[in-house]
Amino acid sequence: MKSRFVIFVSLLALLQGVIAQTTNELPFHKWALTPPMGWNSWDCFGPSVVEDEVKANADYMAANLKESGWEYIVVDIRWYVDNQTTGHYNAYDKSDFIIDEYGRYMPSPTRFPSAANGAGFKPLADYVHSLGLKFGIHIMRGVPKEAVFNNMPIKGSSYKASDIYSTAYECTWLQDNYTIESDKPGAQYYYNSIFDLYAEWGVDYIKIDDLSRPYHDKEIEMIRKGIDQTGRPMVLSMSPGATPLSEHDHARTHANLWRTIDDFWDNWAQLNYSFGVCADWAPYITPGAFPDADMLPLGKFIRGERAHDRYTNFTKDEQYTLMSLWAMFKSPLMFGGNMPDNDQFTLDLITNDEMLYINQHSHKNQEWSNEGGIITWTAEDPANGDLFVALFNNGGDGFVKTQNLLYRSGTVSRLTDGFGEDIDIELPEGADQLFLIVNDGGDGHACDHANWINPTVELADGSTVELTDLNWEYATSGWGNVSKNKSISGGKLNVKGTEYEKGIGTHSQSIVLFKLPENSVRFKTFAGLDLGGTNQTGGATVEFMIATEDPTPREVEVNNAIANTGRISRTLFPEGKKIEADITGAKKLYLVLTDAGDDLTFDHADWINPTIINKKGKSLPLTKLDWAKATSGWGNVSKNKSLDGNPLSVNGKTYKNGFGVNAYSIIEFDLPKGYTKFEAFCGIDDEVLNVEKGATVEFMVFTEDPSVLSSIPVTLDLNKFGFSVPCTIRDVWKKSDIGTYRGDEFTPEIRTHGVGLYRISPVKKK
Missing domain, CATH: 3.20.20.70 (Aldolase class I)
Structure with a gap:
């Protein structure tokens, strides 16, 4: 069964949610109405x-x-x-x-x-x-520097270029001109x-x-x-x-x-x-x-x-x-x-x-909703009141997924003042992981040396912890090796001529993961381009991102999960984690184990005491049910034993009840009626602790098919749009009428990175 997102909108909210787009107030507005x-x-x-x-x-x-x-x-x-x-x-000095x-x-x-x-x-x-x-x-x-240096006269006045300029706020990325001071004659x-x-x-x-x-x-x-x-x-x-x-x-x-x-x-x-x-x-x-x-x-x-x-x-x-x-x-x-x-x-x-x-x-243009990978925009036709609706599927982000990020800088390049951005953000309550991400800024060039300067976590009691005093869980980079207190090329951390003692030197296509100290409430840093990139031709365009949920792509659509543990490894929560999920009304349950981004395969892991509970508190272990289907990335899913046939063992403790699996795996169940809660304990099985690599996983729970979809069906409830009569829906890009629909009958499929653009016209009674 495919995932399905239903967009509910109301005419009242539509009327209240937009800010009036007024007529022109100034003469020059008429030049571009x-x-x-x-x-x-x-x-x-x-x-x-x-x-x-x-x-x-x-x-x-x-x-x-x-x-x-x-x-x-x-x-x-x-x-x-x-x-x-x-x-x-x-290249000012070489320009004619x-x-x-x-x-x-x-x-x-x-x-x-x-x-x-x-x-x-x-x-x-x-x-x-x-x-x-x-x-x-x-x-x-x-004013051109050439005019200032040559003391050229200003036409229509007795003043010269040297009378009006200032070196303050000189453009950082094109140095042909000086600032003009408004208070100078x-x-x-x-x-x-x-x-x-x-x-x-x-x-x-x-x-x-x-x-x-x-x-x-x-x-x-x-x-x-x-x-x-x-x-x-x-x-x-x-x-x-x-x-x-x-x-x-x-x-x-x-x-x-x-x-x-x-x-x-x-x-x-x-x-x-x-x-x-x-x-x-x-x-x-x-x-x-x-x-x-x-x-x-x-x-x-x-x-x-x-x-x-x-x-x-x-x-x-x-x-x-x-x-x-x-x-x-x-x-x-x-x-x-x-x-x-x-x-x-x-x-x-x-x-x-x-x-x-x-x-x-059009007018009254606005983003209407952004949920589950579907972004909806609406606008109105002032000529007849028709509604324009755009449905965007912004899933499938590539290097990292951007839907649940805590912070995005946008592009940082040589055009950015100071070659960087000051970041000061609040951390979500209970956050226990911090992902520092540098993506390429879109130019496709590789000279993207970047620095996280003085990265600091503030705790609830007002004390601070410098991330450079901690060991990261893992650090990957598109080029070179992530470095502590030096640039990725081995020199001093240097952003636009200023050197720093503490920080993390990295490159685009990089993720650095830290386990957060307990009671972390804020994160502060200066994120900037290192001299090693900005002094090279090309490149030096990046985007800094911060997340507290693992942003790396999975074999499944993470945003559809109703619960997940986050990353678990030998060093990050090796003791395992408890997971709980509300399954009220669900007909299916999918227990998913996915690799947590390192692409290594020694990922034996265990679902310990997986249980569903009804409203009266009665428990049913899933090991007493037959699964509808079970797959594992290596070997066969095992009931009440590890993948290798050993007793289930997590962090030195053995268990009698559970499933042994390997990433990537899915165990699918048809749920009996009346159960409202799922719970389990999740961890890496001890049998892979002596294996050199791997053992990085994430446990997730779904109530719908977790497979990543190339398209998503999106239901538009026309009643919620305020249309109580049938509506003709027209595909703007195909320039053709799709048909006449009532209520929630219209459910287009929106491709990944694609869009559906529609005109909705109420059918008028003859």
Whole structure:
């Protein structure tokens, strides 16, 4: 029997749970009443795009996408560097900057021939406009260092660049500019001068980087004034994220778009992380002002920062998931691949008019529920009250499972201030294990040296325990060996030039497990990129995660278990653990033993005194029942003896009643009626204690088939949606009606990493 998740929603909660998405309040909101749709050169060309490549993408958009609403062509970073030919962009001393007499960047005439003789981007903008499209550019906040060093005058004023700059808050990942201090005379004049220039060129869209993290409110306010004084509509996009959620009102009142995360790339871990971020930001969507989930890394990449001559790594299911989430979240849609290389699937994906309608015109957008691996989003059609529903299956996470994590950092890279994140989190009551996880940040490069600096556990009495004073249960790493008080490459722990005495040096694809001291209540650390990775070309993009439940994938769907022991080994709970589960109403019982992540096979273990109990307290040992089926990873499941035929023995004590098994195993029972509780004692059998490797297990209890499913049936109860009449349900991606349903009749199968996107329309009486 397959697992089944039933999503219950009510119209009352739907009406109460959303925050009203109001009409525009500010003049510049009118410039982007719906989320902008376009192409940006970053993903496919990095900082090295040239004019012919921009024109080729503009031509493709005009011929294939314009009728679907796609309209912006945006030239991204460092268009003002004459010798920029690769994806490496932070090379100030080796860059040939093109700059005018007023300290304003100008397009490279080598890369953009039409910009020669001071023409700037006007000829290219005119070309884009002639196709019925709009033109945009990327800049960094601040004033060029070249303008400061050469003491260039600021146009329209008596001030010079050296009068307005500060070295404070200099961008950590691109060091072309200095900060502009808002309280210095001449500061506003400089921003006015560059936006006057862009207005002359015909710029319609301006993406400004290094504004949102940390949040530079004063420069944002100068930028807003600078754009407004030109009189030309220019959509303002602030980057990168994560923009602080607390700044939502300031962002909305000064920009059309603001980034919610760091750079987004084509890997499941980042897409999976985006669900939570989009849910947090959804209440702040308003016409003309949109939280931005970042670009769409789809199609073919040519020579981008993290992508060279390849197509997207997203599967087709993941691409549907990406577009569905961005549509339901009303994110701006900025395509990242080289559009002339699009295949038919990609073209059909991004021109589906019903999906785009949701992105452009729906309202009351929100995450409705997140349970059992199924994430549900809802939105309404303001034209007729139809309900849009997206059902996402975010199971199957790969290296680790992310559904029960205690903490996720999101991507940490050279773009992250300080190259790391301070972590201070509360531990769940009764937590007895702590998993420190470093995953690859999605770029596929291996230079991901990372450090857990001063990892400390606080106890209930206020005392602290440093994890470096404890021995870990196990430590695995994608490269090298996890190290204590030194980096994974053997040097001192060093994050962005600061050395530390205590910590754990590791690498991406790593898990370090500690047994927590009793009464642990908090965990604190600084998690950062080690110098051993950041001083190498490529790589140095990771995500830090923390869990108190074992996150490693299993042969079964762990989240469906009704009880589990967690990891048991020779050193972690060698005495064994008791397990209990509520089985009220269950018809089946599955006792599962799975390997706990080391992939070694000496995992003889015992279910001791497995018993079911009814409401009156009467007990029935399972050893008195015949199992329906029993399998074991090695040997045969044994009743009342160990797998090798010896007496059941755990931690030196022998038992008469139980089952001897080896991971991976399942014992399936048909339950008699009236039993409400299961209990057992679980442990590793002593007969493998002298075997060198293995003996790491986890015991789990299920009342439904524990097999991992490639798809999950999800029931939508239309009554709970507030629909008391029959409803027509339409598949948005297939653009076809599925049928008319009542109540809980509609149960689609949602594939792993896939999505079902539906329009629900009540049938009106004739």
